Amino acid sequence: MEIIDAHLHYSAVQVFQQAAEEKSEVDYSKIGLESIMSECKISAAVGMGLAEATPGLFPDVDTINPMGLDLADNPEKLYTCLGINPVRLKYDRGEQELSRLENAIEKSKVVGLKIYPGYFAFDANAKVYQPVYELAKAYNLPIIIHCGDTFCDKSFLKYAHPLSTNQAAIQHRKINFILAHFGNPWVTDAAMVISNNPNVFADLSGIVIGTAQDIQKALNNQPVINNLKTGLAYVDNYEKFLFGSDWPLVQLAPYIEYVKQLVPEKHYDKVFYKNALQLFTKIN
Numbered sequence: 001m002e003i004i005d006a007h008l009h010y011s012a013v014q015v016f017q018q019a020a021e022e023k024s025e026v027d028y029s030k031i032g033l034e035s036i037m038s039e040c041k042i043s044a045a046v047g048m049g050l051a052e053a054t055p056g057l058f059p060d061v062d063t064i065n066p067m068g069l070d071l072a073d074n075p076e077k078l079y080t081c082l083g084i085n086p087v088r089l090k091y092d093r094g095e096q097e098l099s100r101l102e103n104a105i106e107k108s109k110v111v112g113l114k115i116y117p118g119y120f121a122f123d124a125n126a127k128v129y130q131p132v133y134e135l136a137k138a139y140n141l142p143i144i145i146h147c148g149d150t151f152c153d154k155s156f157l158k159y160a161h162p163l164s165t166n167q168a169a170i171q172h173r174k175i176n177f178i179l180a181h182f183g184n185p186w187v188t189d190a191a192m193v194i195s196n197n198p199n200v201f202a203d204l205s206g207i208v209i210g211t212a213q214d215i216q217k218a219l220n221n222q223p224v225i226n227n228l229k230t231g232l233a234y235v236d237n238y239e240k241f242l243f244g245s246d247w248p249l250v251q252l253a254p255y256i257e258y259v260k261q262l263v264p265e266k267h268y269d270k271v272f273y274k275n276a277l278q279l280f281t282k283i284n
C-alpha cells in the first residue's frame with residue numbers, strides 16, 4: 001500500500017533529538033528518514049516547520065518566521081508546511097516577517113502552513129493569524145492547526161482546544177484546515193468541528209509516541225481506543241482523515257499498524273494516501 005505521511009518533523013529542535021534517542025529509538029537523520037520511508041512505502045512526507053533560536057528553548061518566542069525544516073538536507077520526497085511564530089508577527093517587525101513568509105512560500109516544496117496554538121498563547125481565531133490566512137488563500141495552501149495534547153510542559157492548553165478552530169473555519173471557508181492529532185484527547189470535540197464544517201479535516205498523527213512496545217501497550221488501552229473510534233464514527237466520513245505519524249516521536253512501521261486498527265480497511269486508500277493528495281495539492 002502506498003502511503004503519504006501527512007505529519008512528521010525534520011527540525012533540529014533539541015526536544016525532538018532527545019525523544020528520538022531516548023523515547024522512540026529512531027535514527028533522526030536524513031538517512032534515517034529516507035530508509036524508513038522506503039521500508040514503509042511512503043511515497044511522500046509532509047514536515048511541520050519548527051525551529052528554536054536558542055537550543056532547548058522550544059517553543060521559542062524569538063524564532064524568526066517562517067520556521068522550516070532545518071535538521072539536514074531535505075530528502076527528495078519531503079515537503080514542507082512552514083511554521084508560524086505568532087509572537088513575532090505582533091510587533092513592528094510583523095511586516096518583515098510576513099514578507100519573509102511569502103518569499104518562502106514561493107519555493108516549490110511548500111504545501112501548507114502550520115500554526116501552534118497551545119505552544120504559543122494564541123488560538124486559531126487570533127487577529128495575528130489573519131494575514132497568514134490571507135496568504136494561505138492567495139497561494140491555495142491548507143492550514144494545519146496544532147490541536148490537543150502538547151509535547152511540552154509549558155503549554156497554554158486552552159488555546160489548543162479544537163472548539164476554538166470553529167470560528168476560523170467559518171470565517172475562512174476557502175481555506176482547508178487540518179486539526180493535527182485529531183485534537184486528542186478532545187476527540188469528540190474535534191469530531192463536532194470536523195462534521196460541522198466542510199473545510200475542516202484531521203490528521204491522526206502523534207496519538208501514541210515511543211517504540212513498538214509503547215504502541216502495543218496503547219493498542220490494549222481500550223478506553224482510549226474507544227474514544228478515538230467514537231470520534232471517527234461520529235464524523236463517519238473517511239474523506240476527512242489523513243494518516244500522519246509525528247516521526248521521530250514514534251516509530252513509523254508500528255504506528256502505521258496502530259492507525260490501521262482505528263480505520264476500517266475499506267477506507268485505507270483514502271486515509272493513507274488519497275486524502276493527502278486532495279489537501280496538499282502541491283505534492284507531485
Ligand SMILES: [Zn+2]
Nearest residue numbers: 007048206246
Ligand atoms: Zn507534530
